[in-house]
Amino acid sequence: MPPRQLVCVTGKVTRMTARPTSGQPALAVMVSDDTGTVTAVWTGRRSIGGITLGRRIAIKGIAITRGTHLEFTNPSYTLLPR
Numbered sequence: 001m002p003p004r005q006l007v008c009v010t011g012k013v014t015r016m017t018a019r020p021t022s023g024q025p026a027l028a029v030m031v032s033d034d035t036g037t038v039t040a041v042w043t044g045r046r047s048i049g050g051i052t053l054g055r056r057i058a059i060k061g062i063a064i065t066r067g068t069h070l071e072f073t074n075p076s077y078t079l080l081p082r
Contacts, residue, residue, distance in 0.1 A: 001038070001063060001070060008060040009038055009072075010080065013053055018046045031057060038063060040072045048077075056080035 001007055011033035019026055027045045031038055040059045042048060051057065061075030 010058045038070045050079045
């Protein structure tokens, strides 16, 4: 997936952590499929209703490279049927 372009990624939530970012709460969610893993971070949130481990989700936004993986900041999302 190319960094710094608007993309949509669909996968399963494999990890969730609440971590502070610049003194603000932030929810980090790892989304995985057969091709890899990306991280979505929502600032100002500790949780989002409906986003749970194992849930299928589509995230849409602009990914940036953080270290060796791609990360979305405040992407739009759609919860997919179980």
